[in-house]
Amino acid sequence: MPLRSAPSPPIAILAPTLIIPCSRSMAAEKWLFPLFSVSFVSLLLFLSAISGFTASSAFFDTQPSPFYVRRGAAHPPAFAYFISGGRGDARRMLRLLLAVYHPRNSYLLHLSADAPAWERADLATSVRLSIPAIRAFGNVHVVGKPDAMTYMGSSVLAATLHAAAVLLRMDSVWDWFVTLSSSDYPLVTQDDLIHVFSSVPRDLNFIDHTSDLGWKEYQRVQPIIVDAGIYLSRRNSFFEASEKRPTPDAFKFFTGSPWLILSRRFIEYCILGWDNLPRTLLLYFTNVMLPQEGYFHSVICNSPDYQNTTVNNDLRYMLWDNPPQMEPHLLNKTDYDKMVKSGLPFARKFSMDDPVLDEIDDKILKRWHHRSVPGAWCTGRNRWWIDPCSQWSNVNIVKPGSQAKRFGQLMKRYLDEWKSGLSSCK
Known part of the structure; x- marks a missing residue:
């Protein structure tokens, strides 16, 4: 049975005054209260639907207490x-958050400095009001003092390192650090992801x-470039020097995808840096163009302690031109x-509210609009007016779905390649 605490005040919904004609007859008075009650509840359900809240989160929300989250190698x-976006991306980030939400995980949302303060505040409010589990588990945070994220500049790398440090401070017991942008979307449920990664050595890095x-x-x-976002407020450009510098020979330069799944142990190494590398x-890399495509790659492959922990794949589905352009194709229903x-767990890039996202929600994630993806942790009844994840019990169990088999087979192939040592840091 789900554990429950004392009910918290429901989200206020302001409804227009209902005026019901009065009658002196006893028959009319007999039906007055039931009619008023039905009309009022119906209006609440309607208003909650059009305002983006389900009835369970707006009217019937009783804030179940979080079940104890167990961590460690035996669990x-x-x-x-780390979910990042820029001006105008708040709504996309909220949708992505709900698509990858699970009480076991930690989440940090960052709207870059070019987004207005009201959008950042709106995102924080929307996150808190979205589903009861986020309020109960307290595992989602929004960066209040944003960093610049200059495309091609080092401020993006600085923001990523900042996010990793914050997530370590928030909860240092997680196992992998995952970077997503507002134009990404999952192709598996979190139950699928957790299930497949349960058989993966937790010191591996997917890069x-x-x-x-x-x-x-x-x-x-x-x-040689200089990112103006590092030292000038309200600037998101960079300057390029007229001269170039030679390719380094003190270390080996590696490059690759900026989208990463890195182990906590390696993130701690990058943040705490007991070695000076x-x-x-x-x-x-502060003065390298697109440093997020080379920093982590070069650190991990030049470190004797970590160069054998690399699986040479970012676990993202992307379509590129030949030769590749700066960004991959925008994915759609075709x-x-x-x-x-x-079989990959994530895909990018998608345009905002592309119909294919609804198809992924419907066929893969089984996710309703403005709700999280239902998993084994959800114990509520699945009705259009009730979010099944408004009630929960054991968040330490998972129930893999159809995509878990495909992803598991793909992961086995990647792990076999890693064991062979033929594709790591070459």
């Missing part, structure tokens, strides 16, 4: 999500990387079957 893994620089050596590695490379068959 399912937990993830620390697409290579030392074969090719054209990037001249266009990305050797140019993370700090030394951070100073160098890509749905290929996305599903890939």
Whole structure:
């Protein structure tokens, strides 16, 4: 049975005054109260639907107490999500949050400095009011003092390191650090993800990387840039020096995807830096173009303690031009079957509210609008007016779905490649 605490005050819904004609007859008085009650409840349900809240979170929310979250090697893994976006992305970030939410995980949402303060405040309010579990478990936070995130500049890397440090301070018992942008979306449920990662060594890092620089050596590695967002407020541009610098030989330069799933142990190494390598490379990458495509890759592959912990894949489904452009194709409904068959847990990029997201919600995640993805932790009845995740019991169990099998087979292949040592830090 789900554990419950004393009911908290429901979210206030202001309804217009209902005027019901009075009659002197006893028959009319007999039906007055039932009619008023039915009309009032119906109006509440209607208003809650159009305002973005389900009836369970707006009217029947009783704030069940969180079940004790068990962590450690003997229990399912937990993830620390860093979800980032810019001006106008608050609504997309909230949708993504609900699509990847699970009480075992930790979440940090960051709207960059170019977003207005009201949008950031609106995001924080929307997060708190979205589903009861977020209020009960307190595992979602929104950055109040934002960082600049200059495209191609080092401020993006600084914001990522900042997020990792905050998540370590919030809850240092998670197992993997996951970076997502507002244009990403999951292709598996969190029960699927947790189930598959339960069989993965928890010191592994999923990071697409290579030392074969090719054209990037001249266009990305050797140019010297200065990110104005680091030292000037309200600036999101960078300056490029007229001269270039040679490719480093004190360490081996690696490059790859900026989207990462990194182990807590490696994140602690980058943040706490008991070896000086993370700090030394951070100073160098401050003036590198697109440093988020090389910093973690170069740190991990130049560290004897971590270079054998790399699985050479970012676990994202993306479609690229040939030769690749700066950004992948925007995915749509024509890509749905290929996305599903890939077995990958995440995909990008999507445009805002693209119909394919609704298809993913409906067919894979089984997620209703403005609700989280139902999992084994949800014990409420699944009705259109009641969110099944408004009640819960044991958050330490998972129930994998159909995509878990595909993802599990893919993970086995990646782990076999990792064990062979043929693709790590080459």
